[in-house]
Amino acid sequence: PGPGDCQVDALAVGGSTIVSAVALRANGDLWIATYGEGVYCWRKGRLYQFGRDDGLDSEDIYDLKLDPEGHIWAASDAGICLLRWREDTKDIRQINSSHGLPDDIVTKLLPHPDGGCWVGTYEGGVARCYWQDEQVVVETLPAWPGGLITSLAQVDQRSLWVGTRDQGVLVYDFQRASWRNQQHLSDPPQRILQLLFDQEGLIWVLSRDKGLCKVQPRLEVWNELSVTPQAVAVDSTDRLWVGTQEGLYCLLPDKARLEAKSLGQSLNIISLYVDVYQQLWIGTFGEGLFVFDPRHEQLQAISPSQGLSNGSILSINGRGKELWITTLGGVYRSSARPWSELSQLRFDKPVNSKQMETDFLYFTYLDEAGSAWFGTDGYGLRCLQKDGQLCSYKFAADSLPIRSVYSITKDGQNRIWISTDNQQFLVLERDTFRQANLPLTLNHGEIANLSTDKQGNVVVAHKRGVAVYDIHTEQLVDYHHLSDRHVFEPVLNAICRDSRGNLWLAGREQLVYYLPLREAYRQQPCIHLDGVSIYLRRIDFEHRHTFKASENNLIFHYDGVWLSDPEEVSYYYRLAGFDQDWIATKDNQVVYSNLPPGAYTFEVMATQSDDFSTALPKATYTFRIRYPYYLQPWFIIGAGLLLFFFFRQWQLRREYQLQREAVLHKDKVESQYETLKSQINPHFLFNSFNTLVALIEEQPRAAVTYVEKLADFYRSILQYRKQDTISLAEEMEVVQDYYFLLIQRYQDNLQLDIDELPTHCHIPPLSVQMLIENAVKHNVISRQRPLCIRIYAQDNYLFVENPIQAKLTRQKSTGLGLSNIQSRYALLCNLPVRITQHQDRFTVGLPLICE
Template structure:
């Protein structure tokens, strides 16, 4: 058995209808006796019978149905796109129309309710259970012995349980028992949320019990009808009986809404959906039509139930939609006679006509007097009447007259200030202050016998005064708002030929000849009420009381409840839980990491009358504060930077609407770790430490280099000093002189070598390193000069060295060691000096035998120390000095490269 409910859904588009008159119906060919209609937050509709579930396309087309083998008990919808379906002994959970889980209960389910991630389940055996959606745990809460659980209702975190013979109330959070209401011999089979008024409990035998939020019984009534269904929205409650649909009032009285045999009901905003075996019907509950009188030219309401209507040659008094009295205008009957305006005082009924002046009757309907027939013919055409400051202001074709309503006398005639204009409307402000709408010269403002012309060169039709402003309609230039203080005019709407304007709080009801519209001056939202057959409305065919607006037209009088009409002006937007990378965000989560920065926002509104005229505006505060117009119902944001944001979305009936109410979702994207203050501080500290260490290292390098330079200079100076030592130079020159006569060629060669030695001191003494081959050559050259004196008493042995490996030494270091060996040893035929140079691993070893002189020679320890320091700066290996009884060894580190 396939238990997957194909929940194909649709947005049901319906039109405004008369109360007691169904306006629109959709045929059903595939489902019999539907028992439940329900809409989700998107306006999508589900229709269920005992063994079938159906969904319908717009206007009832493209319907899709699914049969079930087991009995469907109830469907509930929660958190936007999630739902729970009770099918006999199983609970099915859906998300985004996909079956997520199926739970076997083991008992036949009778009712379900949702609260905070839990589904409460009531069974036919009296078991009350709770299923935890997140941890998939089923708990038994209570057992009502020998009783059915018939209905469950959660209101303000309180769980109401209807069972046979009573009602039990628990905390929905922790299931603490709050109260137990016992109703012996009564089977409570339905509960209904009464919003701020509490909860209604209905019994199988027609009783209504009204309980307050503190569980006290407020009222009880026995109905004369059998209850089939019930539904509520906000503070409005509706009942479905065998042959009619009713509105349940606060005093438990029933107002008939629609006759007919229906099997299911659902209320949302001011719209009722009713289902029978053949159709889904839409029913508007904002207004009713009084059809006792036809051709209504003018209306005046003494109170909400007592209405005076002017028609063709007659005035009717209606009470509760019934004609209580008919007044015939005196004189010869004429089909063209019409009562153009009505005013009713405590004593008299004033009926203005077109062409016959003003008729006055007493409250019993007896004729008293006919006024405004003695002057020119223009006064016989009464346009409008308004009572203010103990005067009845009467606007006729081209003037204004003020009347004493008790003495029935003219106080003043203002025809001299109107001129040749035709006058359409009048609005009295104070004792001698009024506004007049004219056909040519716009709006005339009269005060203290002074006239001021506003909205010149326009035809002004209607004038309305609200708490803070004046509103004026024109024939061809829209609707204006005028400041009472400065009299500055501002156009607020492009709608033309508005015959009357009525303020409903901050809203305006605009009535033209054949249609009505609601307009919000703050948001520019204009809601056109659908075509309901209104036609031939006149300048005085509308009248407003505190609660109702009465609109007369050719087929009767439309009575509109202001409080219910207000709900139509603004489109409430439902913002679904946003998605992060196409994954739905958990409810309550609005903090995200730096990588979680791509969002999709879905939203929907309820525009059942004009779904094609719905416009959306959105913005993301923190990124852009300007509103963006859009027609689709979703918005994507990609790679948002870190920061705090608030997504806002509003809906309106026009593209130029100004958002005043909106749904919003605040959220925060965290900084990446490398932008967090602690990381920045750490980096700054590390950078500062690095800079400090670098500076110290640089200082040490400079000092070391300076020190090395000083030591190098000292070494060069020592070398130069040694080489220019008078003894060395004197001995070398003497040896050369001795050779000049004997071996002149050798002498010349010796002079060249001596010259090269001093040149090498100057040339190589200024560089850091010299290649091994050059250093060996310099050492041999230096040694040969000493051989001029010592001949074969000194010997230099150099092993075969691989000078092509790129080894380097400190310049003149071998010369320094050779000079040191000659200087500190006794050299004669008995004590010959042998100096050996050879390679040992990464060292160049200089070794000489020791025959110390008997006379002490100044030590060269300082020279060796300086040489060590210079090598330490150029090589990781240190210079090694070894001394024994017969050998002195110096190991010079070979520097590669």
């Protein structure tokens, strides 16, 4: 199932049965241990029970484990049950005290890395059981101190931690083959419930009396000592010798307490060394050099007459029988001798003061190649090679000066490391020192000691604790908080290694025992992305990676799990596509507001030191913010096409409108011309003047009216010829004037019948007059055949209707009258001009243009 999905199947193993443990094999078999009903196995869709009927000696199962080889081990009060399937047949094998178990009641199991299991019993202690040639081999750990075992945890390949019901935690050391009480907690718990060894190499102790405790098994710390160690050394029996201002002390292998040694005199001891004869060499401040025999507890002084002229011994080191003594008066060399021959010792100076440029040296380090390295006070580093050549190192890369050198060591890659007075760490590569990639910040004036562990890693003792630089992964792990006061004040070069490669470090009223683990454990916090919020609202970021343009305010929640020291976790993050570089922070969330549209990748790394490297594990989240719809390509293309379409339509409409206006203007000019032509027709004028002459002779007053009407008619032609439309009333006035002129000629033989017409409509100017003129022009008008022209409105049309009384001789017609009217209407409205000709009637319908 994916994140957020859960599928639960209920297995009926008894309503009140206590399930004590479960184990899942790689083939899908689920094994369930119960207290009272034996062991169940869910296999191939069915639930099987392993009980007494199948050969199980006890159905009270305390623990169930799957070993690395795939065997099922069940712990009961009748020993161990080995369960398996042989094809489809149950197979049970019992192991009890008759097979070598120290007790028949087995309370706890722990898979062994090499196969089989560790077995914890009720009272008999611990044993290891494993398969060999189809037989189970039982190996019991000796000298069990006693106690009911409640939990087991194996720490690396070094020790087995055993939790008991009433006697706390007991530790079995594989190398020493002995038991001891754990010495990591000052107030250790006693009633242990559970032990856990995690991926960081930590031990977690859950108890009834102290709750949950965390133990760093790499470090054992002795705080608030009654004395301040100034020098340390370890002999072949792993006894720790401690030199102090008050004298000599010894920490026995059980590490229970510091024991003062009587030397017969008060010595301020500042350096210690154990030679090949297991004699302890003691360097003092101003009181000379001494040799102590631990077996007989005898002390012998080295006389100045033996060549050692300075009595302040800053450091003692050796290689085989060779001895190197560093004093305030320079470096001396000799060879170790047994106790009876100490008086024959002679010291010489391998390097004179002029070559060294100073007699004040802090430390002498002897490497495996036969070279001797000297840390001076203010004059850099010197190296006396095996062939006697003296090399001087006063500058590092980039002209960085090397002055006082406090501590020297060589790592597993044969590189020399030094710590200097300006709080820097330098490493020698290709005969040049450069600044080491140690993300460790020291305070001004702080002294740091250097050494290497048995894996060749560089160990740094500094004010906050112990830091280990892994030369293979180039990662620094800083172990802080060695005590409640959170301060460790290392004594200069008070550091030594025991026979197992573990380190002793001395501090102010403190001792630290560093035990490096063999296996590789997590060295950096485990970083993971907890969630993503948009406007403070959590989203399902594992399934959602695309957001709208308005969803551009994001909060990223992350966490770096570093149980060794959670307060030291810091983060580096960046938003690829937005940030230019990585950003450091101690916060476990980051806010990005108003992100522009685009593709992004959020990356975050966690570190437990000041180290920043892109090689650190990352948690990433890739997402995309969409562009707003108005910036989407489809919208831009669509909008562009739409704008182009509307522009083109406007352009075509504009061209069409201009064409219509041009046509209308042309038709209007032609209409005006034709109208003027028709109205100024010589025949019309001739007839009009003849009628006027007759009226003048017979009816002078009527002649005056006739002239006025004739003038009004031609004035109307001139007035309306430039307009597109005129009102229907104005058109009817023109028609009445024109009709008045015609009836003076035709008298009652011409009749005009005008119905009631709408007052709010318009028509093209002189269009009705033109139709009346056409009717008069093409039809016979006489007393026997009078012409009656009717004008009426119907269905938004104005109709002009006349009977067809064709003349015997047809007058020539241009046909422009009706054509001009039709063209003008086509430009003014969408309704057509209706022309209807029946057998005896001719009708023209003009659309009314109403407001």
